[in-house]
Amino acid sequence: MREEKTTADRLTAFSDSVFAVIATLMVLELKAPDNLAFSALWPLWPWAISYAVSYLLIAIIWINHHHLMRFVSSPTLGLIWINFIHLFMVSFLPFATAWVARTGLASSPVVLYAGLFVCIEIAYIVFENQVLAARASATQASGIIRRLASRRSLIVLAGFISAMLVALVAPRLGFGLICGALILHVRPDSYGGK
Template sequence: MTTERVSAFSDGMIAVIITILALELKAPEEASLAAILPLWPTAASYLLSYLFIAIIWVNHHHLLHLVRFASPRLIWINFAHLFLVSLLPFTTAWMARTDLAPVPVAVYAGVFVLVNVAYLLFEREVFVQADASAVSHHARHIARRRTLGGVALFALAAVTASALPLLGFLLICCALALYLRPEALVTHGK
């Protein structure tokens, strides 16, 4: 199987996930700006999830450019990763409907942990196939540390959210900042 097929399937899945996420947005019944203010947990949850999915897509795109062929292992890891990403609309809606209550925020952060663990496996499989000249040993090391750091921050957010959900939510935001520039890893060390 070509990497183009894996990329096309992944693009389609991500588009569906974003569509489901957007369908959960409900307009207020009242025709005033004041009616929007109580919806801030929904807006914040949606924005964070949309950003996370966008980051996943950008990082996925950068990694797939490094792959020479789509091995069965890479394909199955990709399926697992996409399955976990598909849980985001559910956890986003739950978190938004409960006004960022502790358990939903903790579960939301837990999904981020699982998505990142799957991403770590995906990243590792890509680097096994990638040409050494495309990604230096040093860049691979930095990428691994970044992903493990992300997993640790998301796990900390899950634990923290149980007692302080807003702080857990903020930790999720901080963890996402680690992934905003995937191209820096590919060009690092050349």
Template sequence: MLQRATPERLSTFSDGVFAVLITVLVLELRPPEQPTFEALLALWPTWLSYAVSYVFIAIVWVNHHHLIRYANEATPSLLWFNFAHLFSMSLLPLSTAWMAVSELAPQPVAFYAAVFFLVNATYVALIWELIDRTPHGDIPPKVRRIMRVRSLTTLCLFGAASVVALRYPLVGLGICICCLIVYLRPEPT
């Protein structure tokens, strides 16, 4: 018997996807071929890529949980926006691995930033579905405004990071990292 989708089931399913993404991400890590600390340090682009991606997944997961709590029901549009968000997240292990093996080359870093852009764009869609469609009395106007401004500002910055990374990959990656700091607290105040 097919059971009706609920916000709780949506959250549980999403948790499973996030867990798989972290697992796939860690499976890409390879030890150095030489048993020396120098060989381990030479893999710094891999470790940096992994660390940023791990933190990114954690931040997106925390913010996703925060946002889903506003769901009263799992509407078809919410389900599709959530699937789009999870799809965009599923590109992270690929972009992380490419960026790491390229040793932070411009095009892989630009693609990595573009994945951040896509994840944030689908997050904006979730905000639109869950926050903007919620009755105004349930969510204070200040919170709505901050969530909207924060998500649209970081969306623009992730887009800029994609372009900047084509010329200055570390600067593009730095822009992405700075944007993550804004989402460390999911509750805008």
């Protein structure tokens, strides 16, 4: 049993490290203006908004990942691989964030940004289903928790897909829809208990 827990702890530690590197890469994209006046900061608003939103989104993703990892006692090979796929998708956030910022929230970058969140959410849904299925079989818990988690994740996925489509014609609204969809993931314990 202790070796299984060590494996789960190692998977969690590795994932935490990847999230930390991703957040660090995003901050490295921020460049201070050469001008000494506060007015020089105004043209940087796309960077500030993109960075703040992406950082918040990484925090929400990490919190949900951390919450789910508490239920993993013995990670299967499938769970390890879907964890890597999920982290791989999240690792594109610094690139997408920089493109959104450089273009002042233009349509194509926001479409890509929303599309990235579609991919992240699909990987998360698979990850979440595997973790909760193992937890349910281990504790004989009812399917209510899994249904609530699945329903919430599918609503979030629909929000990201909508944001991607809306961003084609109204990129700032699409960007806002991305933020709105992720609000549903702010409280991971609303389906999983303590």
